Amino acid sequence: MKYSDKNKPMVCMMTQSTCYRQTKKMQIKGVLWHSTGANNPTLKRYVQPDDNAADREAMLALLGTNAYKNDWNHKTVQAGLNAWIGKLADGSVAAVQTMPWEYRPWGCGSGSKGSCNNGWIQFEICEDGLNDEDYFAKVYKEACELTAYLCRIYGIDPKGSVDLNGVKVPTILCHADSHKLGLGSNHGDVLHWFPKFGKSMESVREDVAALMSASSAVPTDQMPVADKVSDPEKYIWDYLMGKIGNAAGVAGLMGNLYAESGLKSNNLQNSYNKRLNISDEDYTRLVDGDNYPDFIKDKAGYGLAQWTFWSRKKDLLEFAKRQGKSIGDLQMQLDFLWKEMNDSYPAVLVVLKGADNVRQASDAVLLWYERPADQSEAVQVKRAGYGEKYLKKYDEGSVPSSSGMSNADCPFLVKVTAEDLRIRKGVGTDTKWTGKYVPPGVYTIVEVKDGKGSEAGWGRLKSGAGWIALDYCKRV
Numbered sequence: 001m002k003y004s005d006k007n008k009p010m011v012c013m014m015t016q017s018t019c020y021r022q023t024k025k026m027q028i029k030g031v032l033w034h035s036t037g038a039n040n041p042t043l044k045r046y047v048q049p050d051d052n053a054a055d056r057e058a059m060l061a062l063l064g065t066n067a068y069k070n071d072w073n074h075k076t077v078q079a080g081l082n083a084w085i086g087k088l089a090d091g092s093v094a095a096v097q098t099m100p101w102e103y104r105p106w107g108c109g110s111g112s113k114g115s116c117n118n119g120w121i122q123f124e125i126c127e128d129g130l131n132d133e134d135y136f137a138k139v140y141k142e143a144c145e146l147t148a149y150l151c152r153i154y155g156i157d158p159k160g161s162v163d164l165n166g167v168k169v170p171t172i173l174c175h176a177d178s179h180k181l182g183l184g185s186n187h188g189d190v191l192h193w194f195p196k197f198g199k200s201m202e203s204v205r206e207d208v209a210a211l212m213s214a215s216s217a218v219p220t221d222q223m224p225v226a227d228k229v230s231d232p233e234k235y236i237w238d239y240l241m242g243k244i245g246n247a248a249g250v251a252g253l254m255g256n257l258y259a260e261s262g263l264k265s266n267n268l269q270n271s272y273n274k275r276l277n278i279s280d281e282d283y284t285r286l287v288d289g290d291n292y293p294d295f296i297k298d299k300a301g302y303g304l305a306q307w308t309f310w311s312r313k314k315d316l317l318e319f320a321k322r323q324g325k326s327i328g329d330l331q332m333q334l335d336f337l338w339k340e341m342n343d344s345y346p347a348v349l350v351v352l353k354g355a356d357n358v359r360q361a362s363d364a365v366l367l368w369y370e371r372p373a374d375q376s377e378a379v380q381v382k383r384a385g386y387g388e389k390y391l392k393k394y395d396e397g398s399v400p401s402s403s404g405m406s407n408a409d410c411p412f413l414v415k416v417t418a419e420d421l422r423i424r425k426g427v428g429t430d431t432k433w434t435g436k437y438v439p440p441g442v443y444t445i446v447e448v449k450d451g452k453g454s455e456a457g458w459g460r461l462k463s464g465a466g467w468i469a470l471d472y473c474k475r476v
C-alpha cells in the first residue's frame with residue numbers, strides 16, 4: 001500500500017467552501033467513487049488552497065494556480081468532497097484530501113430511500129477525454145490506493161456490505177450504484193468510463209482487497225536510537241528520517257535548522273543574548289519557571305527553528321506545558337515541529353518526502369517554512385550546503401562517487417539502488433521530468449553532462465528514455 005500513517009495523502013483543506021463550514025459529521029461506513037463528467041484532468045480546476053493558508057504559495061506550486069478562480073473552495077459552490085484525484089502541476093497524478101474524512105460530503109445527492117452522503121467518504125476523479133489508457137491506469141491505481149488506506153484506518157471490509165435505511169449497500173460503490181439503490185441522484189459516474197478499460201466497481205473491490213492483503217504487515221514506527229543528550233545531531237537525523245523517510249528531504253530541513261540555531265534546542269537569538277544580557281540557559285530556566293512573562297511577545301527567535309512570531313511561540317509554550325517538558329527540550333521541539341509541519345505546512349512536507357536533491361528540499365523549507373528576512377540566492381546556496389554535509393555524513397548510500405563516470409568513460413554501466421530516481425528530459429533538475437522513474441537495476445550510460453542538482457553530473461540512458469542524476473548511481 002502506498003499510503004499509511006507515516007505517508008498520508010496530500011492535504012489541502014478547502015475550509016472556505018460552504019460544505020466544509022456547514023456540513024455535519026458522520027459515522028463512516030464506506031467509500032464512494034465519483035468522476036467529474038468534464039474533460040479537465042487538472043486538480044487546480046477544482047482544488048485550491050485557502051486565501052490565508054500558511055502554505056498557500058507552496059500548495060499553489062504543487063497544484064498549479066486556477067486563473068479563473070472557479071475552483072470549489074468558495075462559499076458559492078454547493079457541493080463538497082473529502083478528496084480529489086487528478087494531475088498536479090508537474091503532470092503527475094495524486095490524491096488530495098480537501099475535508100476531514102468524517103465530514104459528511106455533499107456528493108451523491110439522494111434517492112427515494114435516502115443518501116449515501118450519510119456514511120460514505122467520497123472523492124472525485126478528474127476526467128480527461130476518456131480515451132487515454134495511461135491516465136486512466138494512473139488515476140484508477142491512485143483511487144484504489146486511497147480507498148485501501150481509508151479501509152485500513154476505518155476497519156472497512158472492501159468486499160463487505162452494510163445496512164442503510166433497510167438497504168444492503170456495498171462498502172465500496174460509485175455514484176451510479178448509489179442511484180440504482182435509491183440512495184443517490186441520477187448520475188452515471190463512474191460506469192460511463194471504467195468499462196472502456198476493462199474495469200468495474202467489482203474489480204475495484206478486488207484490487208483494493210489485494211492491496212490491503214499484500215501489505216498486512218504492521219509497520220513499526222522506528223524510534224530514534226541515538227542518545228539525545230550526547231549526540232543531538234544524530235538524534236535529529238534519526239527522528240526526522242523516521243518521519244520523512246527521504247534522506248534528501250531530511251538533509252534539506254536539517255541544513256535550515258542548523259542555519260537557524262546551530263541545532264541547539266535552547267538557542268536564544270544571539271542579538272537578544274546581548275540585549276537582555278542573558279545566556280541561553282538562563283533564558284530557558286526563566287521561561288520554565290514562569291518567571292519571564294514576555295516569552296510570547298518579545299520577538300526573540302528561540303529553539304531549533306528559531307520560532308519568533310508570537311502565535312508560534314505561544315503554541316510552542318503551550319505544547320511544552322502540555323507535555324510537561326522544558327521549553328528547551330529537544331524531543332518536545334521535534335514533536336512540535338512535526339505537528340506544525342503537518343497542521344500548517346503540508347505542502348512543504350510533500351516536497352520533503354519527494355525531493356530528489358537537497359537544494360530542492362532546502363529551498364522549500366527556507367522559502368515557505370522559515371521565511372527569514374534574507375532569502376537570497378546566496379542564502380539558498382549556503383543552507384543547501386549545510387544540508388549536503390548532513391547527507392554525506394548520515395546517508396552513506398547517497399555519497400556521490402563520480403570516479404569513472406565522466407563523458408570520457410562512456411559508455412559505462414551504473415547500478416541504481418534508489419527506488420524513485422527520476423528520468424528527466426534534459427540535463428538538470430530544472431528540466432522537465434518525463435513522468436517516469438528508473439526501476440532499481442543496472443543501466444548503460446552513453447553520455448555525461450554537467451547540470452543543476454547533481455554533483456556527479458547527468459547521465460543519458462542508452463534506452464533513450466532520458467537523463468538521470470549520477471549522484472544516485474554507482475559505477476559497476
Ligand SMILES: [Zn+2]
Pocket residue numbers: 033034035107108175187189
Ligand atoms: Zn458523481
